Amino acid sequence: MDRCNSNKPVFSKGNVDRLAYSKLVKDYSARIFAICFSMLSNRDDAEDVTQQAFLNGFSDIKQLRDINKFGPWITQIAKHLCLDVLRRRKLNKIVLKRIATEDVKDEPMCDRDKYSGLQSALTQLTEEYRLPLMLYYFDGQSTKNIAESLEITVAAAQTRLSRARRKLRRLLSTKGGA
Amino acid sequence: MNINCEIIREKLADLINEHLGPEEDDVLANHLEQCPDCSKYYHDLQADHQVLSDFADSMQPVISGIETNISRELETGKIKTIPVQKTKTLRLAVAAVILIGVIATLNQFGIILDGTGTAWAKVSQIVLEAKTTTFNVVIGNGPAVFCTASEKRLKQELSSGVEAIFDYDKNKILILNPNDKTAMNVDLSGLPIMPSNLFGNLKSTIEILRECPDTIVKRLGERQINNEQAAGIHIYLDESIDIKIWYNTKDNMPALIMAENMIGHTGVVFSNFNFDVIVDESVFNLDIPENYTEIESAKMDFKNLAEQDLTEGLRAWAGLMENKFPEKLDLTIIQENYKTIEQKLNEKGLTDIEKALMVIKIMRALMFIRQIQTDWYYHGDGVKLNDINNPIFWYRPGESKTYRVIYGDLHIANIDPENLPKF
Numbered sequence: 001m002d003r004c005n006s007n008k009p010v011f012s013k014g015n016v017d018r019l020a021y022s023k024l025v026k027d028y029s030a031r032i033f034a035i036c037f038s039m040l041s042n043r044d045d046a047e048d049v050t051q052q053a054f055l056n057g058f059s060d061i062k063q064l065r066d067i068n069k070f071g072p073w074i075t076q077i078a079k080h081l082c083l084d085v086l087r088r089r090k091l092n093k094i095v096l097k098r099i100a101t102e103d104v105k106d107e108p109m110c111d112r113d114k115y116s117g118l119q120s121a122l123t124q125l126t127e128e129y130r131l132p133l134m135l136y137y138f139d140g141q142s143t144k145n146i147a148e149s150l151e152i153t154v155a156a157a158q159t160r161l162s163r164a165r166r167k168l169r170r171l172l173s174t175k176g177g178a
Numbered sequence: 179m180n181i182n183c184e185i186i187r188e189k190l191a192d193l194i195n196e197h198l199g200p201e202e203d204d205v206l207a208n209h210l211e212q213c214p215d216c217s218k219y220y221h222d223l224q225a226d227h228q229v230l231s232d233f234a235d236s237m238q239p240v241i242s243g244i245e246t247n248i249s250r251e252l253e254t255g256k257i258k259t260i261p262v263q264k265t266k267t268l269r270l271a272v273a274a275v276i277l278i279g280v281i282a283t284l285n286q287f288g289i290i291l292d293g294t295g296t297a298w299a300k301v302s303q304i305v306l307e308a309k310t311t312t313f314n315v316v317i318g319n320g321p322a323v324f325c326t327a328s329e330k331r332l333k334q335e336l337s338s339g340v341e342a343i344f345d346y347d348k349n350k351i352l353i354l355n356p357n358d359k360t361a362m363n364v365d366l367s368g369l370p371i372m373p374s375n376l377f378g379n380l381k382s383t384i385e386i387l388r389e390c391p392d393t394i395v396k397r398l399g400e401r402q403i404n405n406e407q408a409a410g411i412h413i414y415l416d417e418s419i420d421i422k423i424w425y426n427t428k429d430n431m432p433a434l435i436m437a438e439n440m441i442g443h444t445g446v447v448f449s450n451f452n453f454d455v456i457v458d459e460s461v462f463n464l465d466i467p468e469n470y471t472e473i474e475s476a477k478m479d480f481k482n483l484a485e486q487d488l489t490e491g492l493r494a495w496a497g498l499m500e501n502k503f504p505e506k507l508d509l510t511i512i513q514e515n516y517k518t519i520e521q522k523l524n525e526k527g528l529t530d531i532e533k534a535l536m537v538i539k540i541m542r543a544l545m546f547i548r549q550i551q552t553d554w555y556y557h558g559d560g561v562k563l564n565d566i567n568n569p570i571f572w573y574r575p576g577e578s579k580t581y582r583v584i585y586g587d588l589h590i591a592n593i594d595p596e597n598l599p600k601f
Contacts, residue, residue, distance in 0.1 A: 018252040025248050029241050037237075047240050054248050063349070083382070115233045137234035138241075151548065162191035169219070169226055 021061065024070055025054050031071070031149070032078045034138035038131045039082040041123040049085060053078035075149075121171035129164035136161060182209070183216050190220045194227050298395055298411050301425045301432055302384045308453040311377060316447045318517045327377040331462040343462055346375050352464045361470040380448060383421060383437060387413050398422065403433045404450075414438075483546040488571070489588045491543020494536050496563035498522040503558030503570055503586070507547050512540065552576070557599070561586045569599045 032053055036046035057074045064073050122130055135141045135149060147157035186209050189202060210217045310328045317323075324335040332344040343352045351364040387393045398410030407427045414420035420438040425431060435448040466472055495504050498519065504511045512519065523533045547554065554573035561568045565586030572583040572593065580592040583599070 022245075022249045022252055026245050029245050033237070033241050033244065043237065043240060047244060050241075051244050051247055054244070055251065058248075058252070086385070115229070115236070118229055118233055133230065137230045138237060158192060162188065162194075165191040165194055165223060165226065166187065169222055172226060173222070 021058055024074075028071060028074055029054070030139040031135065031141070032074060034134035035075060035131065036078055036082055037138065038127060038134040039079065040085060041119065045085060049078060049081045053081050056081070071149075117172065121168055124171055125164060125167055129160060129167055132157060132160045133164045133168070183213060186213070186216050187219055190216070190223055193220075194223055298413060298423065299388070300430045301411070301423055302388055304430065304453060305384055305432060305435075306381055306388075310453075310455055310457045312450075312452045312455055312457075313377070313448050314450045315376065316449075318445065325377065326457055326461060327375060328457060328459075328462065330375070332375050332377065333461055343464060344375070345462065345464055346378075348464065350464055352466065354467070354470060359470050361466040361472050363466075363472065376446070377448075380421075380435065380437060380446075383419055386419055387415060387421070398424075400427065406433065408433045483542060483549060485546070485575075485582065485590065487539075487542040487546045489543075489584060489590070491540045491546070492558070492570070492584075493563065493588060494539040495543075498526070498536065501563040503561050503563070505559040507544060507556045507558075507571075511544070550575075558586075563587070572598060 029050065033046055033050045036049045036053070037043065040046050040049065053074060056077055060077075064070060122133070125133070132146050132150065135146050136143075141149065143157045143161060144154050146161070147154045150157065150160075152160075186206060189206055193203070193206060210220060310326070312324070312326050314322050315325050315334075321337055323337075326333045326335075330345065330347045332346070334342045334344075336342075339356045341354045341356070343354075345351075349365065353362040353364065355361070393413060393415055396412045398412050400407060400409045401424070402408070403424055403426075408424040409427050410422060410424045412420075412422045422434075422436045422438075423432055424434040426433055431453070432451055433449065437446045437448070492503055496502060499522065504515075519537070523536065526533075528536065550573050552574045554571065556571050557568075558570035561570050563586065566589070568586040569583045570586055572581045574581050574595075580594055581598055583591050583593045585591070
């Protein structure tokens, strides 16, 4: 079964079931993080927004009448939060600058240095190509699921993934590799 | 690199997704053996794949951390438990035109573009930073509507006196008609996409134009607007993201903003701006005033969609559009035909509630399409209602081996895959 097709009930005995919601968070956290990362191009902000989206989702869950629609619903909440962040802080520009200049503070060297070239190249892809890649790698989604998430055909999802790879390769090769 | 290599490289990118058949694999393998450049290219693609996988893996602790944090917050009860009410019978009485307007403004701006600021930064900054704004808006050839907008709410006041209050957090609209003291409630929470604030859409457009390096800015000269000297600039990316701003030359305050094709193919004109005015939040109050009566209701939800919703929606569309079926079946059909739908609804002489129900039928049909998980095909463009011979739509329900084929007269037949219509 697709791990994102959770049918666990969220409502029970007049209250939102916290355990069931935790399960939904587990099922969808990678997807929402991938989407936020794709939109915000920054790990910390994606982390913050993902968390906020799920918290907002919990508060508003009573508005969701069909739990099978949790995926698109929480995705929209996250996207709106991302747009708010971008609008408020003009994050895109700041992110690009930050990737180039920011000192890494007390953080294991896992990510920023090692993957800064890759992140920089990813930010140069348009959302159209970046998001399928993020969903493929972060959420382990199949092209079929990516197609469903993006509401495009499976063939179109494959094409976008392939083109994204080619564009990324071009960007990385002009920068001398990831 | 020759053309063959170019094709091979397309296939190699596909190969990383593992979507090729054994025969194609052999062709690629043969080519890679003979072509060192493509061989290196494939090697690089694989390396990229590995780096992306490693990068994603490195983020797993972040994702786990999010899950842990939320679980902790849920366990410690920091988040208030929300008592779940039994599903209320939604009492919806909808002014159809306002409803179409809402659907038409569903956020289309999914793409965020990088880029730099431009010469029009000062003018656009004023719009972007405004927390509250009052302005007049004209959609297409429609009437001028006075609007008061905050971040999450919008109030429209039509010249007829009718007021519509939009709460984008609650996904609700309250429509008040002071002429007969009636009130209508609209609840849009079932929609899969949240409608966005009209002024918010303008902000998004400006934001995209500011961020995108491909944005073109042209001067339009100067003219008088409201007895003040105004200069014009034309800023555009493509035909869907295209605005003209006329601003006061003394203080850069926008005087007139024309957004082309903002709602489907319809332009929107904003004027008479007042930015950061003090707005009493009570103007956005969704409670029905005491001396008003809530009138006719119509349920609007998007649950339990069925094949019949599709045929009914197609029938409703054809009924409006001279018996022709729509050229395509997605939400943009409403956005692109905004003006025509509004006009046809008026021509039919329907009551408000009948107009609303017509629009809801069409929307439910489009929502049904969105939830089909298998392959479907639409070929209704150019076909007329009651054309018994022409199939217009087919899809395979769930695990079914046969297809459901809908014909122009909206009868439905089960057809084996090998007998499907071919176009």
